[in-house]
Each structure stands twice: as C-alpha cells, then as structure tokens.
Amino acid sequence: MLSERRLKVLRAIVQDYVGTEEPVGSKALTERHHLGVSPATVRNDMAVLEEEGFIAQPHTSAGRIPTDKGYRLFVDRLAGVKPLSSAERRAIQNFLDGAVDLDDVVARTVRLLAQLTRQVAVVQYPSLTRSTVRHVELLPLAPARVMLVLITDTGRVEQRLVDCPAPVGETALADLRARLNSRVVGRRFTDVPQLVQDLPEAFEQDDRGTVSTVLAVLLETLVEDTEERLVIGGTANLTRFGHDFPLTIRPVLEALEEQVVLLKLLGEATDSGMTVRIGHEIAHEGLNSTSVVAVGYGSGDEAVAKLGVVGPTRMDYPGTMGAVRAVARYVGQILAES
Amino acid sequence: MLSERRLKVLRAIVQDYVGTEEPVGSKALTERHHLGVSPATVRNDMAVLEEEGFIAQPHTSAGRIPTDKGYRLFVDRLAGVKPLSSAERRAIQNFLDGAVDLDDVVARTVRLLAQLTRQVAVVQYPSLTRSTVRHVELLPLAPARVMLVLITDTGRVEQRLVDCPAPVGETALADLRARLNSRVVGRRFTDVPQLVQDLPEAFEQDDRGTVSTVLAVLLETLVEDTEERLVIGGTANLTRFGHDFPLTIRPVLEALEEQVVLLKLLGEATDSGMTVRIGHEIAHEGLNSTSVVAVGYGSGDEAVAKLGVVGPTRMDYPGTMGAVRAVARYVGQILAES
DNA sequence: TTTGGCACTCGTGACCTTTGAGTGCCAGGC
DNA sequence: GCCTGGCACTCAAAGGTCACGAGTGCCAAA
Numbered sequence: 001m002l003s004e005r006r007l008k009v010l011r012a013i014v015q016d017y018v019g020t021e022e023p024v025g026s027k028a029l030t031e032r033h034h035l036g037v038s039p040a041t042v043r044n045d046m047a048v049l050e051e052e053g054f055i056a057q058p059h060t061s062a063g064r065i066p067t068d069k070g071y072r073l074f075v076d077r078l079a080g081v082k083p084l085s086s087a088e089r090r091a092i093q094n095f096l097d098g099a100v101d102l103d104d105v106v107a108r109t110v111r112l113l114a115q116l117t118r119q120v121a122v123v124q125y126p127s128l129t130r131s132t133v134r135h136v137e138l139l140p141l142a143p144a145r146v147m148l149v150l151i152t153d154t155g156r157v158e159q160r161l162v163d164c165p166a167p168v169g170e171t172a173l174a175d176l177r178a179r180l181n182s183r184v185v186g187r188r189f190t191d192v193p194q195l196v197q198d199l200p201e202a203f204e205q206d207d208r209g210t211v212s213t214v215l216a217v218l219l220e221t222l223v224e225d226t227e228e229r230l231v232i233g234g235t236a237n238l239t240r241f242g243h244d245f246p247l248t249i250r251p252v253l254e255a256l257e258e259q260v261v262l263l264k265l266l267g268e269a270t271d272s273g274m275t276v277r278i279g280h281e282i283a284h285e286g287l288n289s290t291s292v293v294a295v296g297y298g299s300g301d302e303a304v305a306k307l308g309v310v311g312p313t314r315m316d317y318p319g320t321m322g323a324v325r326a327v328a329r330y331v332g333q334i335l336a337e338s
Numbered sequence: 339m340l341s342e343r344r345l346k347v348l349r350a351i352v353q354d355y356v357g358t359e360e361p362v363g364s365k366a367l368t369e370r371h372h373l374g375v376s377p378a379t380v381r382n383d384m385a386v387l388e389e390e391g392f393i394a395q396p397h398t399s400a401g402r403i404p405t406d407k408g409y410r411l412f413v414d415r416l417a418g419v420k421p422l423s424s425a426e427r428r429a430i431q432n433f434l435d436g437a438v439d440l441d442d443v444v445a446r447t448v449r450l451l452a453q454l455t456r457q458v459a460v461v462q463y464p465s466l467t468r469s470t471v472r473h474v475e476l477l478p479l480a481p482a483r484v485m486l487v488l489i490t491d492t493g494r495v496e497q498r499l500v501d502c503p504a505p506v507g508e509t510a511l512a513d514l515r516a517r518l519n520s521r522v523v524g525r526r527f528t529d530v531p532q533l534v535q536d537l538p539e540a541f542e543q544d545d546r547g548t549v550s551t552v553l554a555v556l557l558e559t560l561v562e563d564t565e566e567r568l569v570i571g572g573t574a575n576l577t578r579f580g581h582d583f584p585l586t587i588r589p590v591l592e593a594l595e596e597q598v599v600l601l602k603l604l605g606e607a608t609d610s611g612m613t614v615r616i617g618h619e620i621a622h623e624g625l626n627s628t629s630v631v632a633v634g635y636g637s638g639d640e641a642v643a644k645l646g647v648v649g650p651t652r653m654d655y656p657g658t659m660g661a662v663r664a665v666a667r668y669v670g671q672i673l674a675e676s
Numbered sequence: 677t678t679t680g681g682c683a684c685t686c687g688t689g690a691c692c693t694t695t696g697a698g699t700g701c702c703a704g705g706c
Numbered sequence: 707g708c709c710t711g712g713c714a715c716t717c718a719a720a721g722g723t724c725a726c727g728a729g730t731g732c733c734a735a736a
Contacts, residue, residue: 236591253574
C-alpha cells in the first residue's frame with residue numbers, strides 16, 4: 001500500500017503536469033507544493049511510484065508524467081469533484097433557460113459544455129426507451145396510406161409512413177386512434193408492446209390487417225428510435241491537445257465521426273453517477289490518448305441519456321467532472337420543467 | 339495580356355504545387371512538363387507572373403507558389419472540370435441508392451463527398467422555400483393546446499406546439515384542418531401566406547383568435563425553416579491540410595461549427611453552376627487559407643439546396659469540381675425519384 | 677526572344693557543444 | 707528506519723557553425 005505522502009506526491013505530479021504539460025521533477029514539486037520534505041525524499045517516493053506503474057519517465061533524466069494508471073488512482077482516490085463557481089452556475093442557467101425546444105436545449109448544452117471544459121462535448125438526445133407516450137396521431141394521406149405521428153413526453157416527435165394492406169375508412173382510423181391513445185398515453189415505451197397486443201381483435205375482420213400493420217410500424221418506431229442521435233461540438237478545442245498533435249488529432253476526429261463508437265462509449269457509462277474512462281481503458285484505438293467523462297441526465301430520477309466530454313488524458317479531472325455534472329443537472333431541470 | 343506560354347507555365351506551377359506541396363522551381367518545371375523551352379526562359383516568365391501577382395516566393399531563392407489570384411486564373415481559364423471515372427460513378431450510385439429516407443440521403447452524401455474529395459464535405463438539407471406542402475395536420479393535445487404538423491414534398495416533417503387563446507372544439511379544428519389543407523396542399527411555401535390570409539373570416543367570432551394563432555405559427559414555421567440545417571463530415575481530412583497546421587486548422591474548425599458562416603458561404607454560390615471561392619475571396623477570416631467549391635442540387639430544374647467541400651487553397655480543383663458536380667447530380671436524381 | 681553562364685541568396689540539414697534540469701545512489705544525521 | 711545533502715551521471719533542448727544545393731536574377735551572346 002502506498003503511504004499517505006506518496007499519494008500526496010502523486011496528486012502533486014498530476015496537478016502540475018496538467019497545468020504545465022511538462023514532465024515534473026522532484027525539485028519543482030517541493031517548491032510548488034509544501035510537502036515538508038526534501039527533493040531527495042520525493043525522488044525516492046517517485047521511484048516507488050514508478051515501480052508501481054503510476055508514473056513514468058519520457059526519457060532518462062526527465063521529470064515524471066502520470067500514466068493512465070496514475071490518473072485512475074488520482075480520479076478514484078485523490079481528487080474530488082470541483083464545484084463550479086456561483087458565477088459559472090448562473091451563466092449555465094441563463095444560457096440554458098433561453099432554449100425554446102428540445103433541439104435548442106441539446107444544441108445549447110453542447111456549446112455550453114465545450115466552452116466550460118474547453119474540450120470536445122458530446123450530448124446524446126434523450127432516449128425514448130424510458131420516455132412515455134404523450135400522443136399518437138394517425139393521418140390519412142391516401143386511401144391506403146396513413147401517417148403515424150408519435151409525440152413523446154420529452155418533446156420529441158417521430159413520424160412514419162404506413163402503407164396499409166387495404167383502404168381504411170375515416171371512422172375506423174378514428175376508432176383506432178382513440179383506442180390506441182387511451183391505452184398508451186402516459187405509458188412507457190417499453191410497456192407499449194403488451195398494451196396493444198390484443199388491439200386488432202377489437203376490430204372488424206376487414207380492418208384487422210391495417211390495425212396490425214399500423215401497430216407493427218409503431219413498435220418498430222419505438223425500437224428504432226432507441227438508437228440515439230448525438231451532437232458533438234467544440235472540436236476546435238482539439239488543437240489544444242498537445243504539441244505532436246497531427247498524429248494524435250487525426251484518429252480522434254475520425255472516432256468522433258463514427259457515432260457508433262461514441263454511443264458505445266457513452267453507453268458504458270453507468271446510469272447514475274459519473275463515469276471516467278482514461279486512455280487505454282477506452283477500447284477504441286484512436287482514443288487511447290484521450291479520456292472520456294460522461295454522466296447520465298434526465299428529467300426525473302432516471303437518466304434518459306448521457307452527455308460528456310472527450311479530452312486529452314492530461315485534463316483537469318476535478319474541474320471537468322464538476323462542469324459535466326453541473327450541466328447534466330441543469331439540463332435535467334430544464335427537461336423536467338417543459 | 340499574358341502569352342499562351344505563360345499561362346501554360348502558371349498551369350504547370352499550380353499542378354505541380356498541388357501535387358507536391360512544395361514551391362516549384364524553374365528547372366523542375368521544364369523537366370516535368372515538356373514546355374519546349376529552357377529553365378531560363380521559364381524564369382523570365384515566372385518573373386512576369388510574379389509581377390502580375392499570380393505567383394509568389396515564400397522567401398528569396400525558393401520556388402514559386404500560386405497566389406489566390408493565380409488559383410483564380412487557373413480555375414477560370416486553365417482548368418476544366420475533370421469527369422469522374424466510370425468506376426467512381428458507379429460507386430456513387432450504389433452508395434446513394436441504398437438510402438432509405440431524407441436523413442439517410444444527406445448523411446450518405448456527406449460521407450461520400452468527404453471520401454471522394456478527401457476534404458471536408460458540407461451538405462445543406464433541401465430548402466423548404468421551394469418545397470410544396472403535402473399535408474397540414476392539427477392535433478388537439480389539451481383543450482387550448484394544438485399540435486401543428488407540417489409535411490413537405492421532400493419528406494420533411496415539422497411540428498410546433500400552439501397555445502391557443504381559447505379552448506377549441508373538435509369540430510372547429512376539423513373545419514380549420516380541412517379548409518387549410520384544401521388551400522395549401524400542393525402549393526409552394528412562398529405562396530402560403532397570401533393563400534391563408536383571409537381564412538379567419540370564415541370562422542365564428544369565438545374561434546378567430548385561435549385560427550389566427552395557428553396560422554401565425556404555421557407561417558412562422560415556414561419562415562424559420564428556411565434557415566437551413568447543415569451536415570458536415572470528413573473533418574479528419576483537415577489533418578492533411580499542411581505542415582504548419584496547428585495554426586491553420588484551428589480557425590477552420592471554429593468556422594465549421596459556426597453554421598451561420600457556412601450557410602452564408604453556400605448561400606453565395608450561384609443557384610446553377612458551380613461556385614469556387616478561393617482564399618481571401620472568402621469573407622470569413624478563419625477560412626482565408628481555404629477554398630470552397632459549392633454547387634446547388636435539386637430534384638428538378640431548380641436547386642433546392644447547396645452542397646460542397648471546404649479544402650486548402652492548394653487543392654485539386656478539377657478533380658474536386660468534378661466530384662462535387664457528380665455527387666450533386668446523383669443526389670438530385672435520388673430526390674426526384676422519391 | 678531565347679539561352680547558357682555565372683554569381684548570389686538563403687533555407688535546410690548535419691554535426692558539434694553547452695547548458696541545465698533531473699536522476700540514482702550513498703553516506704551521514706535525526 | 708527514514709530523511710537529507712552531496713555528487714557524479716545522463717540526456718534532451720538550445721544554440722552555433724558549416725557545407726550543400728535548389729533556386730534566383732542578370733547579362734551577353736545566339
């Protein structure tokens with residue numbers, strides 16, 4: 001087990017390195033942090049920390065930099081989540097309060113996160129899986145063609161064209177609309193399938209085909225929409241990545257365009273509480289020199305989606321985590337209000 | 339006026355520089371292009387070209403590189419549009435034919451363009467200004483709350499919540515829906531305002547407020563939606579920009595996130611025919627070292643939106659223009675079919 | 677007008693040296 | 707047993723020198 005002081009040394013190394021981007025040596029450490037011991041002692045501690053794999057030397061006779069393992073320990077045990085200043089909190093609130101609809105909320109959130117953390121922000125649209133149905137509408141477009149419109153409690157609207165096996169009368173459609181809504185409004189998406197299961201039986205033989213078709217499309221919409229949309233922003237912050245970044249930035253930009261990768265990353269985040277993935281903990285190769293801080297957000301207790309940032313492993317974890325958490329909370333509030 | 343040969347020299351310089359990314363000298367020129375004259379002669383021509391501002395020297399005793407003005411001349415008079423190979427054409431068609439809906443068409447187009455040109459691709463969603471209305475639907479959500487759904491001929495669906503000044507009856511709403519649709523279905527967005535102008539007068543005094551409100555929201559939707567959505571892709575290609583690119587890439591990434599800037603850029607493109615903006619011809623400062631190749635596309639004769647690419651001024655103009663034009667044509671076809 | 681010749685420029689890369697931050701280790705002190 | 711000051715060692719970074727060579731401009735001759 002590492003002694004108290006060695007943990008302090010590790011923390012100091014992480015903090016200094018994050019600030020200066022340069023390997024930190026024993027002398028500089030004792031000067032900047034009042035550790036109460038001499039550089040020589042710190043050197044001994046550093047030797048131990050290196051042996052344990054928490055820090056490394058880029059080359060002999062250079063300072064040390066934290067390894068992924070070192071950052072991990074730092075995040076888990078040495079760093080808190082830095083709360084935002086009240087000025088920042090007010091700024092967040094003001095900025096988000098101006099949003100007019102869901103798209104706007106998401107767009108503003110991503111801008112805000114990017115600005116606050118000075119990193120790349122990723123925001124997932126609220127998932128439909130935990131959403132409830134606000135309204136289902138059926139519009140006759142042509143004799144055998146119906147448009148299905150699904151409105152969710154998060155303000156999202158989805159529509160699908162349905163080609164029916166036979167012409168549908170206005171009354172049958174109105175009947176279906178009424179029955180459908182009475183059963184599913186206010187219910188969760190996940191509950192819908194069994195709620196509508198026996199619905200065709202309530203209709204005349206002629207219309208059953210149509211009813212089944214409409215229901216099939218509805219269920220399909222519910223499932224399909226579980227694959228989420230993402231919005232990313234602040235990619236210009238990638239230029240702050242490091243000195244050698246032609247090589248670093250490339251794969252990151254590529255990964256950011258692969259929504260699948262990002263979705264998987266966010267998906268790995270635990271539903272409640274913040275998740276931090278550091279460097280090689282991230283499965284995707286192009287992101288091995290980045291860290292991801294993600295957290296779920298939602299209108300109620302449950303998270304309906306995730307948001308987070310992607311930055312260099314050498315990032316200000318406490319500050320980033322604080323910003324991410326704060327933004328997630330405010331977005332949750334906004335969603336709850338609307 | 340520049341002699342025939344000097345134009346040839348300029349063309350050779352542009353081609354070589356685009357290929358090698360390095361200043362091109364007189365000797366290399368005569369070796370790679372059979373100009374039939376000696377390096378000394380070429381040097382004289384280069385001196386003239388430089389005096390006229392078409393080329394420049396990064397420093398004394400280095401080769402020449404084209405200036406923005408040089409590229410302009412090249413594009414206008416020296417370069418054709420390079421048609422794609424039939425293999426490329428087939429690839430485009432196959433790739434786009436797999437699209438299932440409008441979103442997918444746009445997403446695929448942007449990927450395709452980025453891949454084909456190896457640059458940053460920008461695709462604007464089909465504009466609503468030239469679109470026609472397919473259907474307008476009104477859904478009662480609460481006694482004084484109505485959802486307005488607008489379906490366009492390009493397959494786009496927009497919805498808005500309308501808070502009415504007074505409760506609306508089902509019948510009044512149905513009446514409004516019917517009257518509204520009979521007037522605007524199949525008509526262009528731009529014509530809608532005057533078509534519905536006198537609609538409130540057909541209703542009872544009690545409902546006029548509601549009707550006016552709904553109409554106001556509808557018109558607002560039409561106008562708002564004229565501000566287009568954009569999709570961009572291939573940002574990873576920015577890493578190919580140049581050697582000094584930390585400084586170059588930053589403002590470009592920033593500009594790409596400012597949709598306003600891009601919209602303006604695309605907007606400047608003439609409706610028919612391709613537009614090429616080179617370096618400082620672009621008003622936005624961050625994009626002064628880039629060129630934009632844009633062209634309109636549409637399902638019929640008229641362009642409904644623009645698409646294009648953003649790349650370094652040092653780009654393969656003939657090839658890029660060929661790819662952009664070809665993609666625009668195929669997308670137009672796809673849209674016309676659906 | 678073109679061409680070969682020639683002197684000149686100047687960025688590039690190779691090679692060397694110096695500098696200094698940082699290290700590991702050790703012997704002595706608390 | 708842990709901490710500390712001292713000391714020799716290492717090595718990347720910074721600076722300086724130098725030769726190279728691609729490229730230029732100019733000029734006189736074809």
